[in-house]
Amino acid sequence: MQNITPCLFALFLTNLCLHLSSAADVLYQVCGTTGNYTVNSTYSSNLKTLTSSLSTEAVAEQGFYENTIGTAPDQISGLVLCRGDVNSSICGDCLNQSIQYVMNGCPYAKEATIYYDFCLLRYSNQQFLNSTDNMNPNLLYSTQNVTSSIISGWDPSNNTVKNYFNTVVNTLLSSVSDQAAYNSRKRFGTGVINITGSLPVIYGLSQCTPDFSNNTCRACLQDLIDEMPKYFSGNQGGRILGVRCNLRYKKEFGYYCLSGKVG
Ligand SMILES: *[C@@H]1O[C@H](CO)[C@@H](O)[C@H](O)[C@H]1NC(C)=O
Ligand SMILES: *[C@@H]1O[C@H](CO)[C@@H](O)[C@H](O)[C@H]1NC(C)=O
Ligand SMILES: *[C@@H]1O[C@H](CO)[C@@H](O)[C@H](O)[C@H]1NC(C)=O
Ligand SMILES: *[C@@H]1O[C@H](CO)[C@@H](O)[C@H](O)[C@H]1NC(C)=O
Ligand SMILES: *[C@@H]1O[C@H](CO)[C@@H](O)[C@H](O)[C@H]1NC(C)=O
Ligand SMILES: *[C@@H]1O[C@H](CO)[C@@H](O)[C@H](O)[C@H]1NC(C)=O
Ligand SMILES: *[C@@H]1O[C@H](CO)[C@@H](O)[C@H](O)[C@H]1NC(C)=O
Ligand SMILES: *[C@@H]1O[C@H](CO)[C@@H](O)[C@H](O)[C@H]1NC(C)=O
Ligand SMILES: *[C@@H]1O[C@H](CO)[C@@H](O)[C@H](O)[C@H]1NC(C)=O
Numbered sequence: 197m198q199n200i201t202p203c204l205f206a207l208f209l210t211n212l213c214l215h216l217s218s219a220a221d222v223l224y225q226v227c228g229t230t231g232n233y234t235v236n237s238t239y240s241s242n243l244k245t246l247t248s249s250l251s252t253e254a255v256a257e258q259g260f261y262e263n264t265i266g267t268a269p270d271q272i273s274g275l276v277l278c279r280g281d282v283n284s285s286i287c288g289d290c291l292n293q294s295i296q297y298v299m300n301g302c303p304y305a306k307e308a309t310i311y312y313d314f315c316l317l318r319y320s321n322q323q324f325l326n327s328t329d330n331m332n333p334n335l336l337y338s339t340q341n342v343t344s345s346i347i348s349g350w351d352p353s354n355n356t357v358k359n360y361f362n363t364v365v366n367t368l369l370s371s372v373s374d375q376a377a378y379n380s381r382k383r384f385g386t387g388v389i390n391i392t393g394s395l396p397v398i399y400g401l402s403q404c405t406p407d408f409s410n411n412t413c414r415a416c417l418q419d420l421i422d423e424m425p426k427y428f429s430g431n432q433g434g435r436i437l438g439v440r441c442n443l444r445y446k447k448e449f450g451y452y453c454l455s456g457k458v459g
Pocket of ligand 1: 349355356357
């Protein structure tokens with residue numbers, strides 16, 4: 197087992213993660229429990245006003261937009277965020293799709309949240325835009341566990357090996373999170389860790405909503421990093437989706453399945 201020292205790995209903060217997967221599938225959808233609206237109500241029309249502008253505004257604002265329409269009790273707030281590396285047509289398509297999908301999937305819910313690979317959308321009758329709350333993040337696991345053919349000497353019951361893997365993932369995610377928080381106006385970071393000879397190449401990605409300050413962003417991501425070993429130890433990939441910040445690591449590009457909740 198190698199020790200982790202800076203000379204043992206090359207950490208490249210490059211655009212290598214930026215390949216787009218073809219998946220336009222919904223990753224996760226949560227219908228809120230803050231009440232239902234009715235057909236032709238003021239809330240319904242406020243929702244329509246909000247959603248009709250979200251996509252075009254987000255595209256105009258480089259992938260992030262939030263707005264509040266109306267006054268209580270019919271007030272609605274919405275937030276959308278596209279992945280930091282997608283272009284405007286993918287961003288706009290994803291948001292248009294998310295609006296349609298979530299309104300079908302959560303009919304008449306005053307609050308709903310939906311995550312795609314390339315964008316996320318949340319709206320609610322609660323004012324959440326002034327909050328740094330990450331809104332009960334959701335977990336996605338890779339379909340595959342680490343095996344001894346991927347990491348030589350791998351044994352799921354051997355904590356030394358597991359801790360080594362977790363430390364490497366932690367190093368990668370800390371680095372991409374620093375990049376997102378301190379080195380990106382979009383609050384978006386990607387990277388690769390490549391420890392030749394002992395581990396496969398592992399890719400990482402972090403993103404916050406760009407209205408977060410550098411330190412608020414970093415703290416939001418750190419909360420997720422702290423949760424990783426608890427849920428993803430021994431997994432080839434893991435991902436935590438929050439409205440305010442999200443991150444992921446993966447051995448290679450592919451599919452995630454099995455979702456759950458942090459907590
Ligand atoms: C765990 O794996 C390490 C590295 O392969 C090995 O040196 C150690 O003996 C293993 N520990 C156990 C309890 O098997
Ligand atoms: C809202 O509608 C859903 C299903 O359409 C229902 O299960 C839920 O009880 C309703 N909630 C309220 C507060 O009426
Ligand atoms: C909603 O408004 C439309 C257009 O005014 C009307 O045709 C429809 O009957 C109304 N639906 C309900 C349930 O009130
Ligand atoms: C956006 O990216 C997609 C996928 O890489 C590409 O097919 C498309 O041509 C791009 N569109 C624009 C407007 O750059
Ligand atoms: C998304 O929907 C809006 C409103 O319907 C439309 O103007 C816009 O062209 C759509 N964007 C894309 C990328 O399809
Ligand atoms: C956000 O705004 C709402 C309504 O204006 C208020 O009730 C709530 O306390 C605010 N939350 C924070 C964290 O400032
Ligand atoms: C991965 O490991 C977990 C925990 O040991 C196990 O529950 C799960 O079935 C494994 N998944 C696969 C695809 O082997
Ligand atoms: C973080 O943001 C603060 C306030 O905008 C700024 O003064 C500071 O230089 C930033 N730090 C880094 C490392 O970007
Ligand atoms: C990982 O490092 C090896 C050896 O330096 C190199 O051949 C390979 O291309 C690297 N892979 C990536 C994805 O950086």
